[in-house]
Each structure stands twice: as C-alpha cells, then as structure tokens.
Amino acid sequence: xxxxxxxxxxxxxxxxxxxxxxxxxxxxxxxxxxxxxxxxxxxxxxxxxxxxxxxxxxxxxxxxxxxxxxxxxxxxxxxxxxxxxxxxxxxxxxxxxxxxxxxxxxxxxxxxxxxxxxxxxxxxxxxxxxxxxxxxxxxxxxxxxxxxxxxxxxxxxxxxxxxxxxxxxxxxxxxxxxxxxxxxxxxxxxxxxxxxxxxxxxxxxxxxxxxxxxxxxxxxxxxxxxxxxxxxxxxxxxxxxxxxxxxxxxxxxxxxxxxxxxxxxxxxxxxxxxxxxxxxxxxxxxxxxxxxxxxxxxxxxxxxxxxxxxxxxxxxxxxxxxxxxxxxxxxxxxxxxxxxxxxxxxxxxxxxxxxxxxxxxxxxxxxxxxxxxxxx
Amino acid sequence: xxxxxxxxxxxxxxxxxxxxxxxxxxxxxxxxxxxxxxxxxxxxxxxxxxxxxxxxxxxxxxxxxxxxxxxxxxxxxxxxxxxxxxxxxxxxxxxxxxxxxxxxxxxxxxxxxxxxxxxxxxxxxxxxxxxxxxxxxxxxxxxxxxxxxxxxxxxxxxxxxxxxxxxxxxxxxxxxxxxxxxxxxxxxxxxxxxxxxxxxxxxxxxxxxxxxxxxxxxxxxxxxxxxxxxxxxxxxxxxxxxxxxxxxxxxxxxxxxxxxxxxxxxxxxxxxxxxxxxxxxxxxxxxxxxxxxxxxxxxx
Numbered sequence: 001x002x003x004x005x006x007x008x009x010x011x012x013x014x015x016x017x018x019x020x021x022x023x024x025x026x027x028x029x030x031x032x033x034x035x036x037x038x039x040x041x042x043x044x045x046x047x048x049x050x051x052x053x054x055x056x057x058x059x060x061x062x063x064x065x066x067x068x069x070x071x072x073x074x075x076x077x078x079x080x081x082x083x084x085x086x087x088x089x090x091x092x093x094x095x096x097x098x099x100x101x102x103x104x105x106x107x108x109x110x111x112x113x114x115x116x117x118x119x120x121x122x123x124x125x126x127x128x129x130x131x132x133x134x135x136x137x138x139x140x141x142x143x144x145x146x147x148x149x150x151x152x153x154x155x156x157x158x159x160x161x162x163x164x165x166x167x168x169x170x171x172x173x174x175x176x177x178x179x180x181x182x183x184x185x186x187x188x189x190x191x192x193x194x195x196x197x198x199x200x201x202x203x204x205x206x207x208x209x210x211x212x213x214x215x216x217x218x219x220x221x222x223x224x225x226x227x228x229x230x231x232x233x234x235x236x237x238x239x240x241x242x243x244x245x246x247x248x249x250x251x252x253x254x255x256x257x258x259x260x261x262x263x264x265x266x267x268x269x270x271x272x273x274x275x276x277x278x279x280x281x282x283x284x285x286x287x288x289x290x291x292x293x294x295x296x297x298x299x300x301x302x303x304x305x306x307x308x309x310x311x312x313x314x315x316x317x318x319x320x321x322x323x324x325x326x327x328x329x330x331x332x333x334x335x336x337x338x339x340x341x342x343x344x345x346x347x348x349x350x351x352x353x354x355x356x357x358x359x360x361x362x363x364x365x366x367x368x369x370x371x372x373x374x375x376x
Numbered sequence: 377x378x379x380x381x382x383x384x385x386x387x388x389x390x391x392x393x394x395x396x397x398x399x400x401x402x403x404x405x406x407x408x409x410x411x412x413x414x415x416x417x418x419x420x421x422x423x424x425x426x427x428x429x430x431x432x433x434x435x436x437x438x439x440x441x442x443x444x445x446x447x448x449x450x451x452x453x454x455x456x457x458x459x460x461x462x463x464x465x466x467x468x469x470x471x472x473x474x475x476x477x478x479x480x481x482x483x484x485x486x487x488x489x490x491x492x493x494x495x496x497x498x499x500x501x502x503x504x505x506x507x508x509x510x511x512x513x514x515x516x517x518x519x520x521x522x523x524x525x526x527x528x529x530x531x532x533x534x535x536x537x538x539x540x541x542x543x544x545x546x547x548x549x550x551x552x553x554x555x556x557x558x559x560x561x562x563x564x565x566x567x568x569x570x571x572x573x574x575x576x577x578x579x580x581x582x583x584x585x586x587x588x589x590x591x592x593x594x595x596x597x598x599x600x601x602x603x604x605x606x607x608x609x610x611x612x613x614x615x616x617x618x619x620x621x622x623x624x625x626x627x628x629x630x631x632x633x634x635x636x637x638x639x640x641x642x643x644x645x646x647x648x649x650x651x652x653x654x655x656x657x658x659x660x661x662x663x664x665x666x667x668x669x670x671x672x673x674x675x676x
Contacts, residue, residue: 042499205646209605214386215640242596246522
C-alpha cells in the first residue's frame with residue numbers, strides 16, 4: 001500500500017479507519033495526527049517511554065492553548081520494541097492510520113528498517129535518539145531529522161576522552177555486533193588511527209545474551225589494555241563491567257549513550273561506579289531544559305528519563321514547522337526546519353541539509369554514588 | 377601460560393553453566409525421547425523464583441547463607457512443579473502421537489512461558505542479588521577463577537555424580553532405565569511409567585532451578601529471555617555429548633564451553649559461535665549419536 005500525501009486521501013483514509021474502529025467520526029478531519037514510535041514495552045522501554053511523556057507534555061500545552069490554527073493535535077502511539085522486524089509493522093500501522101509527522105523511532109536499527117515506509121508516504125520523521133550515521137549522511141532518507149548528534153561525533157567523543165582526559169594510550173574496543181554498537185566501535189577505531197595518539201590493542205565483537213564474558217575479559221587483560229571502549233547497550237555493558245571487577249582488572253570502562261541511563265545503574269549496581277558514558281549534550285545550564293524537567297516532575301512526579309530533552313525538542317520544532325508552514329507536507333516542513341532556529345531544551349537548533357541538528361555534540365558522564373553526572 | 381589457565385577456567389565455568397541446564401534436556405530425552413524445549417524456560421522460572429524469594433528475605437534481614445538455602449529450595453520446588461505440570465498438560469496427552477507433535481507442543485510451551493513471565497513479571501532486565509559472596513581464600517586467584525565460578529564448577533560435579541548414582545543404584549533409577557529401554561515392557565513388570573516420567577521431569581526441573589540460581593547470581597541479571605538463549609546452547613551441548621547420556625551432557629557442555637573460551641582467547645570472539653557450531657557439525661559427522669551417545673536403532 002502506498003499513500004501519496006494528498007490531504008483528501010489521508011483524511012478519507014483516516015475517516016474510514018475511525019469509522020471502523022471508533023464512533024468518534026468527524027473529529028478526524030481537523031486534527032493533526034502526531035505519531036510516536038519506539039520501544040514502549042520490552043527491555044529497551046526505558047529508552048522509548050520518556051519520549052512519549054515529553055511529546056504529551058508539549059502537545060497537552062499546545063492543545064490547551066487551542067491547538068495549531070484551531071486544529072487539535074492527536075497522539076498516535078505505536079510500540080516497536082526496538083526490533084527492526086517489528087518496526088516495519090509499526091511504521092505501516094502509523095502510516096495507514098494517517099499520521100502526518102512521527103516522533104521516533106528510538107533505536108537506530110529499528111529506525112533504518114522503518115524509514116523506507118515513511119519515505120514512500122512522504123512523512124516527516126524526527127528521532128530524539130537514533131544516532132546511526134547511515135540515517136543522515138547516506139542521503140537515502142530525505143524525510144529524516146534528529147535532535148541528537150550522530151554517531152560520527154560520538155565515537156570521537158569517547159576516544160578523545162579516553163586519550164586526552166584519562167590519559168590512556170592502549171585501548172580495547174568491544175562492541176555487541178549490532179546495528180548501533182558496531183558502527184560506533186568502528187568509528188572509534190578509525191578515530192584512534194586518525195589521531196595517532198593511541199593504539200587499538202583489541203577490537204572484537206561479543207555475542208549478546210551469552211551467559212558469561214570471562215574469556216573476552218581475560219583477553220582484554222592479556223592485550224594490555226588500559227581502557228575499554230564499548231559500543232552497545234546496557235545489559236551487555238553491565239555484564240562486562242561486573243566480570244571485569246570480578247577478575248580484578250581495575251581499568252576504566254568508557255561507553256556510549258546506550259549505557260547512559262538509570263537502567264544501567266540499576267542493573268550493574270555497585271559495579272556501575274566509575275563507568276563513563278557519553279550522553280546527549282549537557283543541558284543542565286539550559287533554562288528550557290530545566291523548565292521541561294519541572295513540567296515532567298509536576299505531571300509524573302519523577303525525573304525524566306533517557307532522550308527526554310531530545311524528544312521534547314523534536315516535538316517543539318515539528319509543531320513549530322507545522323505552524324509556520326501551515327502545512328504537513330514534507331517539502332514545506334523541511335524549509336522551515338532548515339531555516340528557522342528554534343529555542344528548545346537541547347539548545348537553539350535548526351537542521352542542515354542532511355537532517356542533523358546544527359551545533360549538537362556529546363558530553364561525557366560518569367557514575368558517581370549511583371547517579372550519572374557530567375564530567376566537566 | 378597464565379593466559380592459558382585463565383581461558384581454561386573461563387571455559388570450564390561456561391561449560392558448567394551449560395551443563396547444569398543440559399542435564400535436564402538429556403534426562404528427559406533419555407526417558408521419553410522428547411526434546412523438552414521448555415526446559416530453558418524452567419531454568420528461567422527457577423531464576424525468577426530465587427530472585428523474588430531472595431529479595432523478600434533480604435528485606436527481612438536474613439543472613440546470606442539462609443537466603444541462598446531458602447531461595448534455592450523455593451526455586452527447586454516451584455520449578456519442579458512447573459516441570460511436572462508441563463509434562464501433564466503438554467506432553468502426556470501426546471504420548472502416543474507422532475514424534476513431531478510433542479516437539480511442537482514443547483516449542484509452544486516455551487513461547488507460552490516466556491510471554492507469561494514477560495507479562496506477569498517485567499520485560500526489563502533485573503539486577504539479580506549477588507548470593508555467593510567473595511570468599512577470602514579465593515582472593516589470591518580471583519583473577520583466574522571467582523568464587524561464583526568455583527561454586528558452579530563444584531555444583532556441576534556434585535550434581536553429575538549424584539545423578540549417575542541415582543540412575544545406577546537406586547530403585548527409581550532402575551525404573552528409569554527400564555522405562556527408557558522399553559516402556560511397554562516396563563509397564564508389564566509393574567513399573568508405574570507415568571510416575572517415572574513425572575519423576576524425571578521433577579528432577580530435571582529441580583536441576584534447572586539450581587542452575588538458574590547459580591547462573592543468575594554469576595551474571596548478575598535476569599529477564600524473561602535468558603532461558604531461551606541458554607537453552608539453545610545447552611541443547612547443543614547435550615547433542616554434542618550424546619543426548620540421553622548424563623556424563624555425555626557434562627562432557628559436551630565442557631567441550632563447548634572450552635571451545636568458545638579458547639576461540640575467543642586465541643582467535644576472536646566474533647567467531648565464538650562459528651567455532652562452537654563447527655565443532656558440533658564435525659563431531660556429528662564422525663559420531664552421529666554424539667560423543668558418549670549409544671547408537672540405537674530407530675524404533676519406528
């Protein structure tokens with residue numbers, strides 16, 4: 001099935017869908033359908049749920065003020081559990097229920113799998129978290145934007161930190177062979193070679209889900225590594241640091257934003273102490289970020305989770321683009337996104353031609369007393 | 377040389393982890409010729425039970441040893457009752473059906489249990505408490521073998537010896553062997569075959585639960601999916617050693633663990649599984665019934 005973005009077809013489709021599912025006919029035509037896709041259940045849900053609450057906070061505010069040009073915004077939420085094979089269904093479902101813009105997806109692998117479907121439908125997609133380089137630099141997905149810096153910047157951030165701040169030269173790079181971790185690790189390796197300041201003593205992939213990683217940890221030690229750089233998600237990272245401590249390795253562990261979050265700290269417990277992880281640019285000095293955090297605390301009585309600021313920002317810029325252009329057509333939205341600098345919790349951003357936000361980078365965080373804090 | 381010894385113990389630990397699960401596969405196969413794919417899930421349920429009991433007990437401030445023992449017993453009892461029930465619900469009605477039917481039923485049971493735990497408990501990875509402390513006397517060699525690794529190794533050996541003893545020298549063991557040789561004849565000489573099969577499932581599930589407690593405590597995390605991944609490897613190990621044979625399951629597991637460990641150590645961990653499964657293929661080409669398996673004529 002392939003929809004062109006003609007308002008008529010979309011709204012007709014939407015009416016049909018609604019008529020089949022709910023009696024709320026008639027409202028369908030004059031709402032803006034805002035899709036949210038990402039892991040809302042499963043073990044990676046901590047990455048996806050904060051973006052739902054972020055979008056809800058922004059949209060509730062806009063709706064309370066009468067919506068955009070009289071149109072209310074309606075949220076359509078679909079779960080992709082971060083799996084590429086499921087995210088294609090998620091995307092098809094959202095497209096066929098007539099979404100006009102999509103916030104998501106969260107994991108790079110799932111996003112890459114879903115993008116062709118949105119591209120065919122001409123729908124704007126903005127992710128707060130998918131960092132894969134392919135999404136923007138390949139030029140394959142003109143409808144993709146993101147409010148996080150790409151991996152291409154994340155790998156150098158990890159390596160530069162390990163070499164310049166920690167002063168380590170011999171680096172072991174480990175990854176989880178996945179769509180997210182492996183390119184990060186490869187980028188890290190390239191960066192070490194390019195700067196020539198350090199040396200990659202080990203570069204290997206591990207099998208996620210294995211019951212024991214002591215062999216690879218012994219190999220890290222044997223290779224004489226002074227620091228481990230890991231590309232992957234928190235469950236594997238937690239197993240590796242725990243075994244590194246059990247084997248009394250005593251070397252630092254530097255990882256990516258897939259490890260940066262409370263989920264990792266909860267899982268690794270005391271082993272998490274002293275683990276470094278890159279994360280979205282530090283926003284603690286940005287008044288808008290503080291305000292968003294306050295709103296979240298008021299509404300949900302808890303601190304926001306991973307990618308909250310990015311999702312908040314993405315929602316704000318997408319709604320701004322819809323309002324400014326008065327349209328939900330990709331071309332019109334794109335023009336506004338590229339031209340208009342908008343103040344958001346991640347800073348004042350606009351987008352380059354590839355879809356990356358201008359001026360975003362990474363900050364380094366460290367676990368201290370059970371909490372991630374920014375390394376100044 | 378140090379490196380070799382370190383890898384050796386890594387491999388032995390991994391092998392023992394597989395062995396604790398593989399024993400259950402091999403026992404069930406030995407008795408009723410069924411590959412119980414839900415066995416990995418029993419292991420996972422054992423780990424979850426131990427997790428819940430241990431967490432509750434530690435809130436009430438029980439000493440660590442008491443927590444380990446009570447959580448262990450609870451896990452064994454709970455997992456065994458699952459094993460018993462699964463056999464009654466999913467396999468017994470299909471006992472005279474074509475061989476494929478109970479196999480599909482087993483896969484179905486496995487998926488059912490995974491999703492049941494996913495919905496009833498959580499999808500998150502949970503931090504499993506460290507139930508086995510670092511022993512002081514292990515400290516000088518902690519970089520080679522940890523305390524948990526040691527406990528897992530010892531448990532595997534004890535369990536294997538005990539199982540072999542039960543099967544060789546006790547009445548239930550004799551009944552098991554008779555049932556495995558010929559179910560109808562065993563019935564004719566007065567063996568309650570249904571009971572023997574139930575006992576097999578109960579013992580196998582209990583072992584899986586002990587494995588669940590130890591392994592989860594070793595890796596420090598559990599979720600609903602651990603049983604599937606560990607189960608596949610343990611099943612491979614059981615086939616490697618000769619499915620149906622108890623020493624075979626342990627031997628196969630150790631060989632698999634050591635292969636993975638040395639492949640990681642001397643070649644690359646990217647190819648860990650490639651080496652493990654190439655070995656399986658090689659062994660099955662030359663010894664189709666596995667290392668210690670008996671070549672039996674197919675009774676069709």
